[in-house]
Amino acid sequence: MPDRTEETARRGLLLRGVRCGPGGPLRDVRIRDGRVAAIEPPGARADGEERVGGRGGTLLPGLVDAHAHMGQWAEHRRRVQLGHAASAAAAADAVRDAVRERGAAPGELVVGAGLRDAMWPDAPHKDLLERAAPGVPVALIANDLHMCWLSPAALRLLGRDHPTGVFIEGACMEVTAALPSAPEAVRDARVLEAADAAAARGVTGVADYELADTAADWLRRSGRRTPAVRVACVVARPLLDTAIERGHRTGRALSPDGLLTVGPFKLFTDGSLNTRTAYCDDPYPDAGPGAPHRFGVLELPPEELVPLMRKAAEHGLHPAVHAIGDGANRIALDAFAEVGCAGRIEHAQLLRPGDAERFARLGVVASVQPAHAPDDRDVAEHHWRGRTARAFPYADLLAAGARLEIGSDAPVAPLDPWDGIASAVARTDDDRPPFHAEQAIPLPAALAAAAGGRTAVRPGDPADLVLTAADPAETPPADLRSMPVLLTLLAGRPTFRAAGLDR
DSSP, rough: TTTTHHHHHHHHHEEEEEETTTOEEEEEEEEEETTTEEEEEETTOSSSSSEETTTTOEEEEEEEEEEEEEEHHHHHTTSSEEETOSHHHHHHHHHHHHHHHHHOOOOOOEEEEEEEEOSSSSSSHHHHHHHHSTTTTTTEEESSEEEEEOHHHHHHHTTTSSSSSSSEHHHHHHHHHOOOOHHHHHHHHHHHHHHHHHTTTTTEEEEEOOOHHHHHHHHHHHHHHHSEEEEEEEEOOHHHHHHHHHTOOOTTTTTTSSSSEEEEEESSOOOOOTTOOOOOOOOOOSEEEEEOOEEEEEEEEHHHHHHHHHHHHHOOOOOOEEEEEEHHHHHHHHHHHHHHHHHHEEOBBBBOOOOHHHHHHHHHHEEEEEHHHHTTTOOOHHHHHOGGGGSOOOHHHHTTOOOOEEOOOBBBOOOOOOHHHHHHHHHOOSSSSTTGGOOOOHHHHHHTTTTTTTSOOOSSSSSEEEEEOOGGGSSSSGGGGOOEEEEETTTTEEEEEEOOOOO
């Protein structure tokens, strides 16, 4: 940001001629000491504040990505993109082309991302990668982060042997974490740049679900420079005892400026749809009677899940339970009912009839990623055949009175809340009809879910705000994804300002 950023925060800001909320009246908004000080009729006079013409834009509460993996998202932005590959052979060919184009040095690891193998006609295998790029260490990571595929040279690099080079679930995450990486300072710079890019889309807060010591990582990064977003530092399962020893409690500040806080405690009950490891009540259609994961993978059975949740809750850490299949969501809801604690379920992609009401009754937050619905509609129709009316059931959850929070799960989807908002409202991202239009939610509900529950800009609120050039209420759903952002404020400090925005 320009040098005047901190000066603006010190002096305060007078936003002139902005619409307060979608379809709202034209007003001047005075910001002081990191908060909305006043909302006044147009023509207010500055009292020492910096004046910024709002161009008639729409002022909204700052957007919050409720679920992202910041380290992986930062690296994903630099990896070979393979989401277009329609087969294992096509993915291997894309790697061959990338190696030739980039001219990888001998022994240099080539990392690809975005694989969607659920509908592939062939199976990934390390030999395919060896034929495509002989002797080159190659690691390809699935779009859902639950599968990775390594070449023989990459296996040797990690000191591993494997019959196919394909790892899923816990083994995948171990392998991904073990891959060689850039120096710490470089990784930190990339993550902070990714946060800057998020701010340019109106984001003022992120929950970082990286499988790492996110609290320590973000305290170190904030020592390099102030991040452009607030960060809730999620506690990974292996670090539960460490978090307790540190006295961490969900919501407690980690940094003096309050930008870093302790997030929830993350647990996995199952895998993912694309990897066919989401734990479901019904078997996957392509899995034979003797298949080892016919119903998906149950990562934590109730007898292990409940004690972990109870231990976390007793120490002030709210559980955040990953559950995608209907069987996994049932188990997670049962566990919340037994423990009786606050918390959230991450993803909630397929629910049994009546379970939306259980979210509301138990007060469990439904942390959802609407961009996954259009992304995964074909996979869902195949693997959840006959059940997709209750897949990505946002309208059902809303009607039941459950609290929705929208995230991206970046890098599974881009860290851009407008993508999630558009998907929640339109239920499509191409020329096809909406995927189960009955599960679309109204724009005001989507905006609130993408803003951590804030529904309006009011005096006294934290000045975490976004100014958009267009009014979302007057924007066709298909155009919400490209919503132009003029200004993003974090506690009154500009973290993004469009070029030419007058002072």
